[in-house]
Amino acid sequence: MSSTTSAILNTGTSSFSQVRSHLKNGFKTGRTRPIQFRKQQLLALAYLIKDNIPRFQRALASDLGRSDTETIVLEIGGTLGEAVDAYHNVAKWSKHESVPWSVNWFAMKPTIRKEPKGVVLIISPFNYPMWLLLGPLAGAIAAGNACLLKPSELTPAFSALVAELVPKYLDPELYAVINGAIPETTKVLELQWDHIMYTGGPRVASIVLTAAAKTLSPVTTELGGKSPAVIDPSCDLKLTARRLMWGKVANAGQTCVAPDYVLVPKSFLDQFVRACKDVLKDFYPEGAESSDSFCRIISASHFARIKGLLDRTEGQIVYGGSTNEETKFIEPTLVTGVNADDSLMREEIFGPVLPIVGVDDVDEAIEFINARDHPLALYVFSTNSAFKSKVIDNTQSGSAVMNDTIIQALAEGLPFGGIGPSGSGCNTGKFSFDTFTHLRSTLDNPGIMDYIMSFRYPPYNANKRKLYTTFMFPSLPARTAADGNGAPKWGILFIASVLAASSVALIGRTRLGST
Structure with a gap:
């Protein structure tokens, strides 16, 4: 320096x-x-x-x-x-x-x-x-x-x-x-x-x-924001649970595109929860608190905020839930029976707590998502192309990922950014x-163009106005047409004028040559 x-x-x-x-x-x-x-x-x-x-x-x-x-x-x-x-x-x-x-x-x-x-x-x-x-x-x-x-x-x-x-x-x-x-x-x-x-x-x-x-x-x-994950019972359940839980526990959930809550058909909820529990046991066989692979919450205030959300939930903690204020540790936690107005649904959790919301079908899941701010990311786990398309086509989010979580932020060539309350603009790479x-923007207008565009200069009169409307107004396609040429016409006039001038010059040179 x-x-x-x-x-x-x-x-x-x-x-x-x-x-x-x-x-x-x-x-x-x-x-x-x-x-x-x-x-x-x-x-x-x-x-x-x-x-x-x-x-x-x-x-x-x-x-x-x-x-x-x-x-x-x-x-x-x-x-x-x-x-x-x-x-x-x-x-x-x-x-x-x-x-x-x-x-x-x-x-x-x-x-x-x-x-x-x-x-x-x-x-x-x-x-x-x-x-x-x-x-x-x-x-x-x-x-x-x-x-x-x-x-x-x-x-x-x-x-x-x-x-x-x-x-x-x-x-x-x-x-x-x-x-x-x-x-x-x-x-x-x-x-x-x-x-x-x-x-x-x-x-x-x-x-x-x-x-x-x-x-x-x-x-x-x-x-950031509350990024949802939508689960289709047709998904590869073991793969879904592993990728979803990794996205949730990486960096102790302190990731702007971490799955914030999950929408699961009620008929599939128990099966889904069991799969997520199995994955967490595989990730941390001796418990997350003693694992070198699990991060900690950044500060005492952030710890207190997340713990407060967890303490006030009306849902049922079906896995995890333990905390340690001294070490700022919050265990990976699964919560079921979460309603739309639960404490865990009022703000982005930004921690390793995953609320699971039961829905009747994909239509209810889409309605649930659209009732909230546009999220930074949306995740869909399904092997059914029509299911994936239905969710993505009927929602808005900064990014949409099928069958994985958070990796879109690292994918070369993709923009990273939000929409509406989840952010504006984008970054990464180009x-x-x-x-x-x-x-x-730059233009370099040659002097010859004044022969074509002289109608823009005062004093204005009927002839100049007629020239302007003739050559500057775009031609509209028919009302029933799907497309058409709407370009102004003075460019064509310019080409015609250049060709005419070239022809005159050529005729002049020919005559001189003949004499």
């Missing part, structure tokens, strides 16, 4: 405007524009991760009680993949695009330029602190932006490690980290940013969006690049 940056970052919350100005000045130098520079920084980001895998594992074990293997599976592999994918594709992603050929506009060379937005802010949560901070950073770097990173105060070991490593590996004039809690975040949000990416819960998101509105800072949000990219 340069001495200037270090001094700014160590002067407290009152100097966050200086941090932003520092990054803005770095961006204004134009260093982020060349693709080669972006690739250098993306490669440095990849090595920041690879060189320090043991340190990241120790930090996340300290913050979350997470096993080294789970950290590799859930975060390190995917984050490293984001950086490498951006490294290999940034040149292709950044190329200017020509718009589809149009007879009306081709002479003006309409082009879409891919340009950086400027200085962006990434605010990440505690549950996947590496993937949700450094993954979007790869997209911001690829798009040519300067970036300020704000990791969660609930992961102090990880946040301190990132603050140490970023200035060692990346250009400190363009990329910086600030740590802190509510006061620091509040100060940062008082500033204008060229884009903000916030991942977290809806309560804080409303604060972020309110602050951003005051400075007209555009925002992308990923907010979608992160697109989020932090400004699509700048």
